[in-house]
Amino acid sequence: MKMGFGHPPPGQTQPAPGCIWVRRRVRQLLRCFTRCCSLCLDCMDILLRVLxxxxxxxxxxxxxxxxxTFFTIIVPQLADEGTSSPMLLGQLALxxxxxxxxMYNYAMAVCLRAGEPPPFPGEGDAEAGDGSxxxxxxxxxxxxxxPRAHHCSVCKQCVMKMDHHCPWINNxxxxxxxxxxxxxxxxxxxxxxxxxxLGYRLFLQSVAPIRKRPPNFRFADxxxxxxxxxxxxxxxxxxxxxxxFHAYLVVTNQTTIEFHINMGNRHAAKRKGEVYRNPYDLGHSRNFQEVFGPNRFLHFLWMMPYLAKRPTGSGASFPTVSELEPV
Known part of the structure; x- marks a missing residue:
């Protein structure tokens, strides 16, 4: 028997008109909610670019x-209180x-581009077809x-091994x-x-009543x-x-975005009775060197990036734990 268009199959009742109306309204509300969320996110991106x-x-x-305050008020106050000259010079030098x-690391974080991927092969750059x-x-x-690249909705571009967009560095x-x-x-x-x-004792003096402060302790100071x-x-x-939190990310070779993704993958694997492993976790030492370059942690040269070795790699490919494990 041929069924007419719009008629339910045999044995299946047609939904009541009231149910159809409710479903349509729910779909309309969901679409409206999605548009509002998208508009709020766009406004947040614009706000971050402005701020x-x-x-x-x-x-x-x-x-x-x-x-x-430290160099012009705290250190002179410590000198007036009888701090020895060698100790004072050491405090100034440190x-x-x-x-x-x-200031150096802040300037580099602000001014240095986070890492833009090359053009897609065939989109204007013949050398972009690197097999890696x-x-x-x-x-x-x-x-x-x-791999590990994500599109930043604030910068309007993809970023290699993107962690997050930080408004404090506008980058x-x-x-x-x-x-x-x-x-x-x-x-x-x-x-x-x-x-x-160094300023703890001076802070206690600054919040004390005026009559209990040292005579040379001005109100503005x-x-x-x-x-x-x-x-x-x-x-x-x-x-x-x-x-x-970022120290944990460094030693586990994750970004902030990957941390949330891996956490979801870990819960999904746990429900299946499996164990999820971050494919980029190479061990604490190698993970540390992936960020700070081939510098030993206990040598502390990594704390001076203007002297330390730069991290290896181009940001387009990363070693995985499967490549290190023996076959």
């Missing part, structure tokens, strides 16, 4: 303010060393999309500048801890010391969390 330069200026201002490394590259193509920027964190980003956080945390330790000490403490605590 990026302002966040960089704010970061430079905060670092400069704390450094000014402070200068930390400040120079903070994956043949995937990004459908948004139309460039090659090597993506990727293959080329990840070690500078990590070292900036490390030196910034050391600098904040240095100010917190007390305000600068208390504000700088609180800023340093807050930034240090925040960096302990963020820096600790």
């Amino acid at each position: 990026g330069p302002l966040m960089v200026l704010l970061a430079v201002f905060l670092i400069g303010f704390v450094a000014y 402070g200068c060393f930390i400040l120079v490394n903070i 590259l994956s043949l995937r193509q990004c459908q948004k920027c139309l460039r090659s999309k090597p 993506c964190v990727g293959f080329n500048n990840y070690r500078y980003f990590c070292l900036f956080m490390l030196y910034l945390a050391l600098g904040c801890l240095y100010v917190v330790i 007390a305000q600068c010391i208390s504000l700088s000490w609180l800023i340093s403490l807050c930034i240090f605590l925040a960096l302990c969390l963020l820096g600790g």
Whole structure:
């Protein structure tokens, strides 16, 4: 028997008109919700592009303010309290060393491009057909999309070994500048801890009643010391969390994006009774050298990127654990 168009098959009842109406409205609401989410994400991307330069200026201002307070107020106050000259010179030298490394690594993280993949073969660059590259193509920027590369919706381009887009550096964190980003956080945390330790006694004096302060302790100096000490403490605590997370990512050879992807893969494998392993986890030592170059950890040369060896590779391909295991 031939069925007419739109009629249900035998044995199946047609949904009630009310159910059809509800389903249509639900689909319309879902489409409207999806459009609203997409619009919110686009607005967030625009906001990050606008706020990026302002966040960089704010970061430079905060670092400069704390450094000014340390060198022009805290150190002279320590000298007035009877700190010996050799100790004072050592404190100044260590402070200068930390400040120079903070600004150097921050400048490199801001100014250095995170790593843009080459054009897709056949899209204007005949040399882009390197066999080491994956043949995937990004459908948004139309460039090659090597393994571990992701498209940044803020920068509007793909980034090799993309970790995240950081508004504090107005740049993506990727293959080329990840070690500078990590070292900036490390030196910034050391600098904040240095100010917190050396300025602790002066901070207590600055928040004490005026009659209990030393006679040469001006009100403006007390305000600068208390504000700088609180800023340093807050930034240090925040960096302990963020820096600790990135230290874990470094030793496990993951990016922030891959951390969330691997966590989902790990849960899916656990439900199947299997064990998921990150294919790029080569062991702590090799993972560390993937980010900071072929430099030994205990030699601490990796902390000075202007002297240390650069990381190997081009960012287009990465060794996997299957390549290291014997067949």
